[in-house]
Amino acid sequence: MKYKALILIALATIFLVFKSNAIDKRFPLAGKFNIEKDLLLVQFDCKTDVDDLHTVAATATLLANPKFSNIHYHAVAGTYGIQEGLYVPPNPLFQLAFGENWSDAHENYNNAVKHVKGIIKATLANQGDVWIADAGQSDFTASLIKAIQSELPEVNISQRIHVVQHADWNEEVTAPENLKFVKENADYHKIPDGNAVGNGTPGFRSPDYTLLKNKIANPELIDIWQLAIEISNEYNGKEGRYHNAAIAAGGLDFSDLAEVCWILGLQDIRDTEQFFKKYAY
Numbered sequence: 001m002k003y004k005a006l007i008l009i010a011l012a013t014i015f016l017v018f019k020s021n022a023i024d025k026r027f028p029l030a031g032k033f034n035i036e037k038d039l040l041l042v043q044f045d046c047k048t049d050v051d052d053l054h055t056v057a058a059t060a061t062l063l064a065n066p067k068f069s070n071i072h073y074h075a076v077a078g079t080y081g082i083q084e085g086l087y088v089p090p091n092p093l094f095q096l097a098f099g100e101n102w103s104d105a106h107e108n109y110n111n112a113v114k115h116v117k118g119i120i121k122a123t124l125a126n127q128g129d130v131w132i133a134d135a136g137q138s139d140f141t142a143s144l145i146k147a148i149q150s151e152l153p154e155v156n157i158s159q160r161i162h163v164v165q166h167a168d169w170n171e172e173v174t175a176p177e178n179l180k181f182v183k184e185n186a187d188y189h190k191i192p193d194g195n196a197v198g199n200g201t202p203g204f205r206s207p208d209y210t211l212l213k214n215k216i217a218n219p220e221l222i223d224i225w226q227l228a229i230e231i232s233n234e235y236n237g238k239e240g241r242y243h244n245a246a247i248a249a250g251g252l253d254f255s256d257l258a259e260v261c262w263i264l265g266l267q268d269i270r271d272t273e274q275f276f277k278k279y280a281y
Helices: 002-026 051-064 091-098 109-125 139-151 168-172 176-185 219-235 257-264 272-279
Strands: 039-044 072-077 102-104 130-135 161-165 187-190
Touching (some): 039 109, 039 257, 051 072, 051 091, 051 219, 051 257, 102 109, 109 130, 130 257, 139 176, 161 257
Parallel strands (some): 130 161
16 A cells, blocks of 8 residues: 555656646746846726726735735736726725836826836846736737837847736727737737636636635735725626626635736646635735
8 A cells, every 4th residue: 555655646746747847838938027127017907897906906915925025016007998888996906005106097098108118118228028917908018019119129029028918808808909019019928817717827706705804914915905895896887887796796806816927927826715825924
């Protein structure tokens, strides 16, 4: 029996190694983010699904973890495309979660492009790459790339700016010419949807998850999550906005965080429970 157990352990180890290699071959740039030089740019459409608010809180949770607290990042609100429906006002949450590290493309699109462009230029000048998690559509990303091309024509954007998208719907409501432009000019990655478990990325849509209050001890993160839940409950399905059934049931939905997890190489996370177990504090 002892030898059988050893054989089973050896086979399990081989399987895990094979599985890991398979993931790497499928997504060769997953986890290539250079924490010393690169920029993590997280862009939220906030229209019309309130899941972005939960994703803001989850992003803040991840960035507060000591392992990732030194990441150079910036967030952008209002990076929506051509979809119908009303905006979900997120500003108090963005301010609480990100301090001064965010821009408001809903309030002033051109100013947001100009500000983020400056951050990107500084990153590129420092030999860093830019990793964009499009937690929404890619129209704002197209504007950024055009601005960088105009001012830095010598930069090979297809190697230096990486764009990650997880949702078919986000692509469908990006202006077609903008989506085409981003795919042709940036290093574009379409990854499996973060709403589902077991498809190659974490699944963070959890209608039955009610253990949040037991997972977070950091008072600042508790405040962020409370505000995210408060605003999302206020606007969920309101005045024709998308009705998020998982959030309406009292659960969580931060499915867009799958893109950030891919960028940072967090392939060990399966679902919401594992996320809080591994990275909340």
